[in-house]
Amino acid sequence: MILYDYFRSSAAYRVRIALQMKGIVVEHRQVHLQRGEQSRPSYLATNPQALVPTLELDDGTVLTQSLAIIEYLEALRPEPRLIPVDPVLAARVRAVALAIACDIHPLNNPRVVKYLETELNAPETGVDAWRRHWLLNGLEAVERLIAPMGSPAGPFCFGAAVTLADVCLIPQLYSARRFETPLDHLPRILAVEAACADLPAFRAAHPSRQADAQ
Ligand SMILES: N[C@@H](CCC(=O)N[C@@H](CS)C(=O)NCC(=O)O)C(=O)O
Structure with missing residues (x-):
């Protein structure tokens, strides 16, 4: 392949x-x-x-x-399964993956940013503010979506095993850090990031x- x-x-x-x-x-x-x-x-x-x-x-x-x-x-x-068998847990995992892939990520895609810069003449500071605004807005919601809410509390997004939610979250955090997005107020997300950093597959x-x- x-x-x-x-x-x-x-x-x-x-x-x-x-x-x-x-x-x-x-x-x-x-x-x-x-x-x-x-x-x-x-x-x-x-x-x-x-x-x-x-x-x-x-x-x-x-x-x-x-x-x-x-x-x-x-x-x-x-x-190893990335999407749990349990239908409710599977739906919650997919919801986080989709929140990242459909609602956060597209707003900062290179072609979107290029359009802001070249067609709408947005200044560099405006583009930076746009990036950070949508990253933060989305990640703050993800922080609440992965909070325990009756499910196992970690270390990953949905308990003791990596799921599709972690697979989507870690790359989005890489982008967030690249664009200097403040993340210190998102403890669950930071804990997931630390847990994934220990895994050879993520490295x-x-x-x-x-x-x-x-
Ligand atoms: N929804 C698509 C998004 C793919 C996507 O947006 N890829 C970006 C890089 S992360 C890209 O190729 N951008 C090219 C561009 O913006 O011109 C997926 O999940 O595969």
């Missing part, structure tokens, strides 16, 4: 963590987002959305969207460990 990847992409980072958790080895092909390689015709033929990640299977089938790719990996190699998937890291 081939993963079309970019070291700093938090959506690709999610897939890298899931691959590492499940011990699935793939070839990584870098798509340099800052150089606009996602808009090259050859890549658009693979991913018409001009986004990473894309996973190409050995028979040439192409999968897009990080959460759909992770659901495929979960079906391919169910252990191996970190942007700084990728071949294209700058």
